Amino acid sequence: MLNRHTASAAHQLRNGHRLGISAVLALAMVAGCSADEEKTSMPETSAQTQGKPEMTADAESTATAAVNNGEKAVDPAIWGTIKMPVAKDPAMEQRIDEIIAAMTLEQKVGQVIQADISAVTPEDVKKYYLGSVLNGGNSAPNGDLHGPAQDWIDLADAFWEASMAEDGPQIPIIWGTDAVHGHTNIPGATVFPHNIGLGATGDADLLERIGAATAMEIRVTGLDWTFAPTLAAARDDRWGRAYESYSEEPELIAKLGAALVHGIQGVPGTDNFLDSSKVVATSKHFLGDGGTDGGKDQGETISTEEELRDIHGAGYYSTLNAGVQSVMASFSSWGDQKMHGRKDLLTDVLKEQWDFDGLVVGDWNGHGQIKGCTATDCPDSINAGLDMYMAPDSWKGLYETTLAHAQSGEIPMARLDDAVRRILRVKMRANLFEQPKPSEREYTGKFEYLGGDEHTEIAREAVRKSAVLIKNNGNVLPLSPGANVLVAGDGADNLSKLSGGWTISWQGEGISKKDFPQAETLLDGIRRNVENAGGTLMVDRNGETSSTPDVAVVVFGEDPYAEFRGDIGTLDYKPGDDRDVELLRKLKADGVPVVAVFLSGRPLWMNPELNASDAFVAAWLPGTQAGALADVLFTDAAGEVQHDFTGRLSFSWPKRADQYRLNKGDENYDPLFPLGYGLTYGDESTLDELHEDAVATEANTLTLFDNGAVIGGWTLKVMDDQGAEEWSLGAVSSPSKALTVKPADLGQQENALRATWDGSAPAELIMTRTPTDFSRETNAQFALAIDYLVETPASGDVHLTFACGEDCGAPFNVSSMFSQSNYGGVQSVMLPLKCVADAGVDMTKIDTFALKTTGELEIVLAKIAVVPAVGGATCTNFPLVK
Known part of the structure; x- marks a missing residue:
C-alpha cells in the first residue's frame, strides 16, 4: 500500500467521476463556445448521482422500464441539442445548389x-x-x-x-x-x-x-x-x-x-x-x-x-x-x-x-x-x-x-x-x-x-508535463547530473519504442534518426545533462559495467503497436518474459539505486517491476523529444530542480492483472493508483512491497512461433503420408522420417527451429489450433509472415496452405522464396491475408497453416506471425495452386 506522509494535491483525484448529460453539455459550452453564446440545451436534469444523471420522475420511470443496450433504435430526444457554431452561409448554399444541379450521377x-x-x-x-x-x-x-x-x-x-x-x-x-x-x-x-x-x-x-x-x-x-x-x-x-x-x-x-x-x-x-x-x-x-x-x-x-x-x-x-x-x-x-x-x-x-x-x-x-x-x-x-x-x-x-x-x-x-x-x-x-x-x-x-524550433519546444513541454511519477522511495529523484549514471534497458535510445504506433508507419516500427534528425532520445537528454555537469555516463542495455554506478536509469516498456497487434489478453506486462524485471532486480541486488522509466500505451500490472525499483516513472509514449524528460529527472548543475513532475494519471492503474475494466465510478472500483494520482518532488511517500501474484493469461493468436516456442494456443506437427507427430521439445520426425524438426540457434541458444525435408516423400510442417477469426486482420491488410534462413534450397515446389476446416482452404506456390540459400541473414516471406480471402477461404475460421514440399529443403524458422503487410507484398508474388 502507499503510505502518504504529506497531504498533497498530487494525491487528489481530478474530478474522477462519470458525468451526467447535463454536466457534459455544460462542459461542451465552456469548451466549444464563447461565454455569451448558448449553443447547447437538454431536458431538465439535476446533478448526477452515483455517476448517472438524475431525471424527472416520468423520464426516470421510462428509462428504467426500457433500458436500451443497442438492440433497438436510440431515442434522440434524450441526447440533447447542439447548435453548430458555424452558421450556414446562404451564398455558399446557393453555390452548392448550382454545382449539384450541373453534376452528372x-x-x-x-x-x-x-x-x-x-x-x-x-x-x-x-x-x-x-x-x-x-x-x-x-x-x-x-x-x-x-x-x-x-x-x-x-x-x-x-x-x-x-x-x-x-x-x-x-x-x-x-x-x-x-x-x-x-x-x-x-x-x-x-x-x-x-x-x-x-x-x-x-x-x-x-x-x-x-x-x-x-x-x-x-x-x-x-x-x-x-x-x-x-x-x-x-x-x-x-x-x-x-x-x-x-x-x-x-x-x-x-x-x-x-x-x-x-x-x-x-x-x-x-x-x-x-x-x-x-x-x-x-x-x-x-x-x-x-x-x-x-x-x-x-x-x-x-x-x-x-x-x-x-x-x-x-x-x-x-x-x-x-x-x-x-x-x-x-x-x-x-x-x-x-x-x-x-x-x-x-x-x-x-x-x-x-x-x-x-x-x-x-x-x-x-x-x-x-x-x-x-x-x-x-x-x-x-x-x-x-x-x-x-x-x-x-x-x-x-x-x-x-x-x-x-x-x-x-x-x-x-x-x-x-x-x-x-x-x-x-x-x-x-x-x-x-x-x-x-x-x-x-x-x-x-x-x-516542419519540425521547427517552435514546434519542437511545444513537444518538449508536452513530454515534461505528461510524465507521471508513480514511486519515489527514499527521494531517489531528482538525480544529480554530476553523478556516475548508468543507462540500461532497451528503450532509452529506441525511437520506435519512444514514439509508438502511427509514426512513419502504422505500427511504428523501424524508425531512426535518419527519419527525425532533430530527435533527442531519452539517452541523448540524459547525456546532455550529465556531460554538461561533469558527471559520468555509462550505457549498457544489459546493465553490465566495469564499475558500480551511483544510480541506474532503466528505460524499458512495450514495443510499438497500433490496433490488432496491440490488443492483448491480460494487463500483465510481458507475461513469460522476465528480462526487464530481472535487470531491475540484478541492479538493485548490487546495491545500485534504480530509477525505472516505463514506456507504454496504457497502464499495466507492473508489481514485480515496481518492487524492483526505487523510483518509477510512467513516461507513456513521449515521441521524438523524449530527451526533455531528462530535464525532469535531473537537477541542474547547482542542484536546483529544473522541472517538477506535474503529470497525473488519466487512467486508473491496476492492482491486479485481471482488472480489465477499471474506471472511476464503476462498482467495486479498486485500483492500485487511482485516476488523478501522481507524485511531485514535494511529496514524501513510500510505496510498500506489492504482491506479485500473476493471473492466467489469454493466448495471443497472432503469433504462432517465436523464440523457439509454439505459442498463442497453436500446435506444431510434422506430417507425411504415414501420419503426423506433434512437436513440443527436442527433435521429432514425421512417421516416415521425411521431415524432421529440432531446436536451432540464431544468435541465442535454441531460439529457433530447424526443419529438414529429406525428399524421400512429400511432407509438411503444420500449425493448427481451434478455428480462429482473422477477418479483422484481413480487412486491415495483415499478412502471414515467416522469418527464416534457407540452408538447403528447395529441390521441388514449396506450397503454403491456409485451411478453414475440411474441404476449405487454398495452397499458394512459395517456391521462389526458398530457392536460394541465404546465409547472409534471416529473411521473410509475407503472404497477404487478402490473397487468401480472394481465393475463397473463409477467414472467420482459419485453423491450419501448412508448409509442404515434395523435395529436399532445410530451413531455420525464427518466427511465424500474422503482422501488418509491408514491403510491397502482393498477391502476384504467390500464385494460387490449382
Whole structure:
C-alpha cells in the first residue's frame, strides 16, 4: 500500500467521476463556445448521482422500464441539442445548389468515395471524379515511407490537377491523413506524445498549441484534412488503441478534444478559423470505439444508451461545439449493429438532433462489415448517413455498385445529393475552391515549419508535463547530473519504442534518426545533462559495467503497436518474459539505486517491476523529444530542480492483472493508483512491497512461433503420408522420417527451429489450433509472415496452405522464396491475408497453416506471425495452386 506522509494535491483525484448529460453539455459550452453564446440545451436534469444523471420522475420511470443496450433504435430526444457554431452561409448554399444541379450521377458518386494513395492514381481521380484520397498508415508517395516531404507536395499537386480537369466538375479533391500525434507520416515532422500522455497533462492550452502546430505542418506538405482528434473513452486497457484515448474520464476527453479542434481548425467566428494555416479536423470514432467487449478492436460496445451518450459521447458534444467539420464512423458495433450502418446514431442523433452539417466519413472499408454488405457493395451505409466511403483498395468496385444503386433508386437521389452537399460545404469552408494547387499555397514547402524550433519546444513541454511519477522511495529523484549514471534497458535510445504506433508507419516500427534528425532520445537528454555537469555516463542495455554506478536509469516498456497487434489478453506486462524485471532486480541486488522509466500505451500490472525499483516513472509514449524528460529527472548543475513532475494519471492503474475494466465510478472500483494520482518532488511517500501474484493469461493468436516456442494456443506437427507427430521439445520426425524438426540457434541458444525435408516423400510442417477469426486482420491488410534462413534450397515446389476446416482452404506456390540459400541473414516471406480471402477461404475460421514440399529443403524458422503487410507484398508474388 502507499503510505502518504504529506497531504498533497498530487494525491487528489481530478474530478474522477462519470458525468451526467447535463454536466457534459455544460462542459461542451465552456469548451466549444464563447461565454455569451448558448449553443447547447437538454431536458431538465439535476446533478448526477452515483455517476448517472438524475431525471424527472416520468423520464426516470421510462428509462428504467426500457433500458436500451443497442438492440433497438436510440431515442434522440434524450441526447440533447447542439447548435453548430458555424452558421450556414446562404451564398455558399446557393453555390452548392448550382454545382449539384450541373453534376452528372457519375460525378456525384465519385465525390462520396475516398481511395488510398497506394491504390489510386491521378488518372483514376480524373476518370472517376473521386472526391478524396487518403494515405493509410503504411501508404506514402512512391511507396516510400521514408521519402522526402517534397514527394507529398508533388503527389498532392497531381491529384489536385486531376480533380480540376477542364472536362470534369472542377471540384478540388481533399486529402486526409492520420496526423494523430503530429504529422507523423512525414520524416522530419514534430512527433508529440500520444494522447494518453497528453491526457496526463490535463492542459487544454497545450493541446490547442499542439493542434495548431500539427495543422501548420500538414499545410507544409500540401494536405488539407486530418483524422484527429480521437475521442475514445477507453474502458478496457487491453485495447490496442488505448493510447489514442486521452482518458477514461469523459470530462477530460471533452476538454482536451475541443482544445485540439480549436488548434487544428481555429476558433469559429474568428479570422483564424480554417485560414491558410489550418486544416479540417475529424472527431472519431463515432461512437463507442473505446468500450468494446474484451478491449477487442472493432468489437461490440458494452453500454446502455445513457452510458453511450454520457461516457462515449462527451467528446462529441464539446468538439461539435468547437466547430469540428467532419466525424468518422466507428468500426465497432452496438447491439450487434455496426456503427457504419446505424441510422439512428449517424442521422437521427448526429445530423438531426445535434444539427451537425459537416461530413461523416467512414473508416477503412468499415462499411463492408455491415451484415449483407461487402467492401465493394454497401448501399446500407450511405443510406444510414455515411457521406463518404473510405474505400482504400475497394473503391473501384464500390464506385460501380454505388452508381448502380443510385440508378435503381436503392440509394435515393435526395440522400446522395445531401452527402455531396455536405462534402462540398466542408471543402468550401476550408477554402479549397479559392486556393490554388497545393504547391502554390501560402505555407506549402516552407520546410522550416516542419519540425521547427517552435514546434519542437511545444513537444518538449508536452513530454515534461505528461510524465507521471508513480514511486519515489527514499527521494531517489531528482538525480544529480554530476553523478556516475548508468543507462540500461532497451528503450532509452529506441525511437520506435519512444514514439509508438502511427509514426512513419502504422505500427511504428523501424524508425531512426535518419527519419527525425532533430530527435533527442531519452539517452541523448540524459547525456546532455550529465556531460554538461561533469558527471559520468555509462550505457549498457544489459546493465553490465566495469564499475558500480551511483544510480541506474532503466528505460524499458512495450514495443510499438497500433490496433490488432496491440490488443492483448491480460494487463500483465510481458507475461513469460522476465528480462526487464530481472535487470531491475540484478541492479538493485548490487546495491545500485534504480530509477525505472516505463514506456507504454496504457497502464499495466507492473508489481514485480515496481518492487524492483526505487523510483518509477510512467513516461507513456513521449515521441521524438523524449530527451526533455531528462530535464525532469535531473537537477541542474547547482542542484536546483529544473522541472517538477506535474503529470497525473488519466487512467486508473491496476492492482491486479485481471482488472480489465477499471474506471472511476464503476462498482467495486479498486485500483492500485487511482485516476488523478501522481507524485511531485514535494511529496514524501513510500510505496510498500506489492504482491506479485500473476493471473492466467489469454493466448495471443497472432503469433504462432517465436523464440523457439509454439505459442498463442497453436500446435506444431510434422506430417507425411504415414501420419503426423506433434512437436513440443527436442527433435521429432514425421512417421516416415521425411521431415524432421529440432531446436536451432540464431544468435541465442535454441531460439529457433530447424526443419529438414529429406525428399524421400512429400511432407509438411503444420500449425493448427481451434478455428480462429482473422477477418479483422484481413480487412486491415495483415499478412502471414515467416522469418527464416534457407540452408538447403528447395529441390521441388514449396506450397503454403491456409485451411478453414475440411474441404476449405487454398495452397499458394512459395517456391521462389526458398530457392536460394541465404546465409547472409534471416529473411521473410509475407503472404497477404487478402490473397487468401480472394481465393475463397473463409477467414472467420482459419485453423491450419501448412508448409509442404515434395523435395529436399532445410530451413531455420525464427518466427511465424500474422503482422501488418509491408514491403510491397502482393498477391502476384504467390500464385494460387490449382
